Each structure stands twice: as C-alpha cells, then as structure tokens.
C-alpha cells in the first residue's frame with residue numbers, strides 16, 4: 001500500500017482545502033473533525049506523508065502522540081470534558097476512510113455515548129467557536 005498525496009488530509013496540509021486548524025509544529029498539524037463524534041473531536045496528523053500506523057516513521061508517530069497529549073489536556077479544559085478517547089484506524093478493514101495517518105482525539109462526558117462515525121455534520125459557526133476555545137486552552 002502506498003501513500004496517495006491526493007487524499008483530503010494531504011490537501012488540507014498543503015492549504016488546498018480549508019480546515020479549522022488548532023495546533024501546528026514542525027512535524028504535526030491538528031484540526032477539527034467536521035463530522036465530530038463528540039464536540040471538540042480533533043484530528044492529529046503528521047506533516048510527513050504516511051498512510052497510517054503501518055508505514056509512519058517512528059519519530060513522526062511520537063510527534064503525533066505528543067501533540068495528541070497536548071490537545072487532550074487542552075480539551076479537558078476547553079470543553080469541560082470528563083475524559084478523552086483516542087482512536088486510530090488502519091486500512092479499510094481497520095475502519096480507515098482517509099489514507100493519511102490520523103489520530104482521533106475525542107473529548108468525553110460521563111454518560112454520553114459517541115455519535116456513530118460520519119453521522120453528524122457540525123455547523124461552521126460551531127466549529128469556529130470550538131476551534132477558538134481549543135486554541136485559547138492550548139495557549140493558556
């Protein structure tokens with residue numbers, strides 16, 4: 001399996017598609033999922049091309065996980081979360097829909113189930129507000 005740079009997240013990385021970006025460093029970009037399974041659902045991707053866990057360079061994987069930790073801590077405050085769920089899918093059989101490695105970082109509230117995947121499209125206004133709240137928490 002090879003990396004196809006035409007995937008949606010590759011286009012977001014190159015600025016060819018818009019995204020609600022919340023965090024960036026030399027190795028990693030994080031932005032909101034537009035079909036969130038819970039409010040504040042964030043995707044963390046490496047900047048280096050990699051299809052998924054099976055081909056990523058370990059240093060890029062480590063950078064993605066470190067960024068996910070920062071985002072998780074900020075989500076706890078920004079969304080008054082009670083916990084965080086991480087998910088990550090590999091290849092079609094593993095539930096992967098977009099073939100650029102991504103880690104889902106999902107704020108959780110006690111007693112609230114995750115929405116089914118791809119079942120709900122968040123409004124642009126809500127996504128913009130959530131991105132601002134998360135960026136403020138990351139900065140603080």
Ligand code: 5GP
Pocket residue numbers: 008019020031032033034035036088089095096097098099118
């Ligand atoms: P996967 O099943 O590959 O782990 O998850 C792909 C994720 O990408 C899904 O949660 C889906 O909502 C999200 N997604 C699909 N298209 C877009 C898009 O154009 N922009 C953003 N921000 N997220 C997307």
